Amino acid sequence: MQNPTFEIKAMRASYGAKEVLKGIDINILSNSVTAIIGPSGCGKSTFIRSLNRINDLIPNFHASGDILYRGEDIYSGDVDVVDLRRRIGMVFQKPNPFPKSIYDNIAYVLRVHGFDMREMIDEIVEKSLRKAALWDEVKDNLKQNALTLSGGQQQRLCIARTLAIEPEVLLFDEPCSALDPISTAKVEELIHQLKQNYTIVIVTHNMQQAARVSDHSAFFLMGELIEFGKTQDIFTKPVDARTEAYITGRFG
């Protein structure tokens, strides 16, 4: 039995007085892909955005309970949030490249972490773009503004940017929902490859996608974790009637 990357017990989260996660218990296993599924508004984003504490940026947000990352409570006072976010990379729903060149998008995150040698940055930029399957499309235009890329390219750039600083975990919050089918296929293929080396959590509202890319699936409903298990089991023999109703598309 592998050690879980995240051990989460009785996790609650709220925006002001509105509680949106009502006691979640889940273990996220290392080197596997965990899909978070559920109807919109059930708290998927809130959950995944709590794992790297990016939701701290939202005023009034509050999380409680045990959220252990490699045994360490990430919401305890002495956690270095900046370092935590370096170790837990995130790709967002809407591609969010910086309004800078393709090269600088990646160079920025490297500089932030203290890289300053030009050759080294050049090398990592190329390596990350290759890993994100974008290199061949942009290698001649690295100075081009990232915002001129297509949505799918932008999202792969965001993935490259995240990979550049070699995180331990990758969080994806509906990474394909703004993309066309071809780009979606590329990003899925990428996730499939990244699985070898990373622990991945992916939020998706797309059942086929969850079935294709994930090893484990967690079904959320109205702030609660209804069912968690091997993706195969969840999709073929769900235990809870609500899970079955959801995956068969009877409510959404």
Added chain:
Amino acid sequence: MNRKSRNKRLDKGFSILGIASIAFGLIVLLVLIIDVFLDGSARLSWSFFTSFPSRKPELAGILSAWVGTVWIMAITALIALPLGIGAGIYLEEYAGKNRLTDFIEINIANLAGVPSVIYGLLGLGLFVRYFNLDRSILAGGLTLALLILPVIILSTREALRAVPFSIREASYASGATRWQTVRYQVIPAAFGSIMTGVILAMSRAVGETAPLITIGALTYIAFLPQGLSDPFTVLPIQIFNWVSRPQKGFFANAAAGIIVLLGLTLIMNAAAILLRHHYQKKIRW
């Protein structure tokens, strides 16, 4: 009559009204400019810029006035830019949202609307009398700096607020600190708008007369200031002085001075627009 055609007519009526009011504004402006040009263009010559004021209108020029304006603007910019932009960045990016910051925010907004002559009184009491700066360039620059400070703070905050949340999110998510995020992402993205606000504030300050008269700026200076503690005059005061003279010749001088002042504000506003345009083209989300 049905609702749709009524709305259509309303729409049309409103756009006609809009065009009419724009036309009215433009025509008035045009008439003013033409009038000023007819009166003053004959006086615009090299010597007008290189002569001190004089009792003889044909010999009088704006040398001390434009040099004074340059001095005052430089001091104003040197003080108001770092303070205003710094305060704007602090309030928008660092200060928490609580009652105190709400209170400060409301007050800054109110200060931006205070009539400029009140700033003159403040400058007179504080800089001229209390700090004994006399009616010096420093006192004038400080007074105008106070005047445009709230405007710069407000426009800086506005510019920062316009930077999409997703950019900050992306930066923090890659493990950047707040300072790195603000310094390398937010400020560069807002730079064009911040500068636009600054230039517009400065172009307001260029034309200010009342506060400087209040602190006792001179209206007749036949020498150039050598340092911060020297007395000064500025273009609008010189113009004001000439307008109030009975002789016809001075009237032409005033018109010529107005052309120069108009040109200056026009250049500054054009710079602001170009800057905004340039950055909008470079950065589009």
